[in-house]
Amino acid sequence: MMNIHDPAAELRASVGIAFEQAHAMPVSVYTSPEFLALEAEHVFARSWLCAGRADALREPGDYLTMQIAGEPVLILRDREGQLRAMSNVCRHRMSVLLEGRGNTRVITCPYHAWTYSLDGSLRGAPAMDMNKGFCKEDNGLPAIRCVNWNGWIMVTLDADLPDPHEQLSEVDDLVGYLDMSSYVETFREEHHWNTNWKILAENFMESYHLPMCHGATIGGAVDLRKMTCPEGRAHFNYHHIMKDDSIALSIAHKDNTTLQGDDRYRTWLMAIYPSLLITLTPGYFWYLCLTPSAPGEVDIVYGGGLHPDFAVDPQADVHFAMLKGLLDHVNDEDRGCTERVWRGMQGRLARPGPLSHLERPNFEFARWIASRMP
Template identity: 55%
Template sequence: MSTEAGSDLVRALRANCERPFGDARSMPPGVYTSEAFLALEQRDVFRNEWLCVGRASALAQTGDYLTAQIADQPVVVLREPGGELRAFSNVCLHRMSVLLEGRGNVRRIVCPYHAWNYSLDGKLAGAPLMERQSGFCKDQYALPAVRCETWQGWIYVTLNDHAPSVATQLAGLTSLIEPYGMTDYIETFHEEHVWDTNWKILAENFMESYHLPMLHRATVGPHSKLEEMECPPGLPAFNYHWITKEATLPIGNAHPANTRLEGHWRRTTALLAIYPTHLVTLTPGYFWYLILQPQGVGRVHIRFGGGLAPEFIDDPKAAEYMGTLKALLDEVNAEDRRGVEAVFRGVHAPLAKPGHLSHLERPNYDFARYLAHRIGAA
């Protein structure tokens, strides 16, 4: 699809977002199916925004690393000997092979192609036989640095040298969720998946709980009361909604040893959508998250993980609690996958038209306005 077609979709999205929320509709089908629109997202969103790549506690030891992708740029984040987290281009400076894959621990970053190798500060440490080339100088080579910051225990990276800090952009969210102490939550599992849907369909699915009673009727649906959900207007960098109830799992409420949370906070779940791709369910006892990366229009790579608040980590039944939670989340994810893949098939239909949003889909409206503001703004 042409650039002009992508621009037409941006105009249609903006027109849709000019409606007041009481008359708001879903985003136009083409924003989920158009290659041209995805190219604009990569240019205007992914290459410019802070993107979450994982949990800082997952990189606890010197040499621990994880890899990620910012648009077309491979990135590696690692723990330096001094304890700092740093991010670099994950591309060799010789013949441009990708250096590291997945997660792991290294003493040096060694290229799998010709064994050029880099120390954990990104500087070239060794290059086999290159001393025979008179024009080669090892000291001239160092992996380009990528901006890397942490917020509430999460690692964020960006290619944008001018983006305000994560802490600045998320200051409003920091104050909203301060009672939870999310920084100290410990990740206990991490997986990666690829689903056959558009990344925005999955993001929107997370942002609203209107679907819980039906799509999740075999799991959490019977315990999900729509009247218990609050969906305030979002802010420029994120949206959120609350569910306050007695949890069906013990870890959904605050642990008896938790002295941080008082009153309704001890039984309130926060669902956070940090633009563009970081999605967190934060409860008094546990958290779980999705981090999304489009792999084309119809495929999305998902980092899926979760863990426990420190009081439950210290509880003798921690392993039992986490096992129960993981089993439930796996079932919920399977239901969500069926739902979002069905929506992706549906948005291709010639007769597909956006319908009105419910009052519980305020986050979706705010997300659409975020995209309309970012894409094509240059």
């Protein structure tokens, strides 16, 4: 008999049926601190996670910080122009070294002023000359795997995980013609919402909510009867929609002769498991990177930018300012919807309901998470 107090067992039971009979994930999978701890160990610590765009770190010494399953991580551009990730914990008394993002010539601990070079090697340690067992060469910052995948900074704590170019090769099969690596980031923000990270991820994966949740913005142009959700792949799911020229940046630039036919109008929505969510059009992109901090709290990197054709267009700033206003409004609508779902889950009568055919990506996401549980 299934232990009803075991969220992982509840999840396995809920996804062990055909999609046509599927329900949303059990409430405990979202609300249980114990399940969040399992996700930290078996999902986030063993997956490729996105820290944002590689062009956010343009110059030597540019850095970002992030947390992976509670592990402080530092990502930077070294003096040779290479991306590096390393522990963001001092090797002396274990203070966190850098916060947020910025640029630095050296990494200096704010506690006792131990300093590290941009390659992570220990450069200086004041007043350590009388410690006979101290060796600078033994106290560099541990390296963490970091890869530039199509312009995205991908980081993992798992030493054995296949490279994202291999693991996510099917993404290239779908959208390689757009060359994500060439897109130029124009904004990057950090937000904190009061909802579970999976609620937000699922919200991105389905367009079933668009007519109602986004009624004041983009929902009026949506026809649910014309939507389809193709079967996802092993490490991501996706769907796409066709856009018209009502938003100038949604379609290929007028001077672009490479994109032909429907490829000039197609917008892709991709959820790279577990927590990178990408909207990619021929003119612009935007994305979310999710990091849970509690069952009902999620830290979000929200960024976006332009296809290179538009990045050099004299009118691009005007078009993108209008687009950014729309994206911010849509994001606020999503925040309202996903935070209401979290509040609803606290009710004694909250129960997962049956899924629409338009929520196939949610079911596949649930199966993926279940497959990671011990």
